[in-house]
Amino acid sequence: MSVVLETRGLTKAFGGLVAVNDVSFKLQKGELLALIGPNGAGKSTCFNMLMGQLKPTGGRVFLMGEDITGKSPRDIWRRGVGRTFQITATYASMTVIENVQMALLSHNRQVFRALPFAHRMHRARALELLGMVGMEAQAERHCAVLAYGDLKRLELAIALAHEPTLLLMDEPTAGMAPRERIALMQLTADIVRDQGVSVLFTEHDMDVVFAHAHRIMVLNRGELIADGSVDQIRNDPRVQEVYLGGGTVFKSEDEAADA
Numbered sequence: 001m002s003v004v005l006e007t008r009g010l011t012k013a014f015g016g017l018v019a020v021n022d023v024s025f026k027l028q029k030g031e032l033l034a035l036i037g038p039n040g041a042g043k044s045t046c047f048n049m050l051m052g053q054l055k056p057t058g059g060r061v062f063l064m065g066e067d068i069t070g071k072s073p074r075d076i077w078r079r080g081v082g083r084t085f086q087i088t089a090t091y092a093s094m095t096v097i098e099n100v101q102m103a104l105l106s107h108n109r110q111v112f113r114a115l116p117f118a119h120r121m122h123r124a125r126a127l128e129l130l131g132m133v134g135m136e137a138q139a140e141r142h143c144a145v146l147a148y149g150d151l152k153r154l155e156l157a158i159a160l161a162h163e164p165t166l167l168l169m170d171e172p173t174a175g176m177a178p179r180e181r182i183a184l185m186q187l188t189a190d191i192v193r194d195q196g197v198s199v200l201f202t203e204h205d206m207d208v209v210f211a212h213a214h215r216i217m218v219l220n221r222g223e224l225i226a227d228g229s230v231d232q233i234r235n236d237p238r239v240q241e242v243y244l245g246g247g248t249v250f251k252s253e254d255e256a257a258d259a
């Protein structure tokens, strides 16, 4: 296995508040890694440092062994780190396929040169990407009329248009119904398996995390308190104590399957 992403002692302080404190981890190629923790644990701050939106106050970030600490978001994106957001970022006035075509034009640095012909370019690849997320049949629909779950799947296709090595997904299932959440993460897990992409995601829904993550890291008050398999995390008393303020006992695998 090869390491795609590594942090060493990653730290971010906002004045006196240390939001992320000395966080070190590795993400292997083809891994679907969850970063969980209660509200305010530091997950978004961590993501924003990985993506270049925030500069760390300490520590380093390595992508495929290369030090990318403090690089700009655009530079990091160009190196193959894609991102999906809590709020979908699609163009409502365009059709589904046009949104993917735009992403492909952007990936190929053709946006301005090719704009008059944009609707004709990269159609085959766009349809292929829509097929990957089960949205081929909706290619000609306008984004404004799409159901929320479909918008999230389109967002995934747009992120894949950039052929990312690593995809950062910040609460990908926020605002979705439970059944849709499981479906979107199943789709993500299939893409990880079939396309060799590596994914780091944050998620509040424990059923989603336990059902799909290959490995789970737990942040609490900026510190990484656990890093292990689904079973290790489910049974870790520190995690049960700290996560959601204590008193939480996670469902066993059998109970979760029955739910």
Ligand SMILES: Nc1ncnc2c1ncn2[C@@H]1O[C@H](COP(=O)(O)OP(=O)(O)OP(=O)(O)O)[C@@H](O)[C@H]1O
Residues within 6 Å of the ligand: 014, 017, 019, 037, 038, 039, 040, 041, 042, 043, 044, 045, 046
């Ligand atoms: N720009 C900022 N300035 C000051 N404090 C900040 C800033 N961004 C985040 N914080 C603080 O850092 C801590 C971690 O916040 P962060 O948003 O990273 O947590 P989180 O785990 O993503 O939370 P949530 O699950 O609620 O999204 C919080 O105490 C938050 O108030």
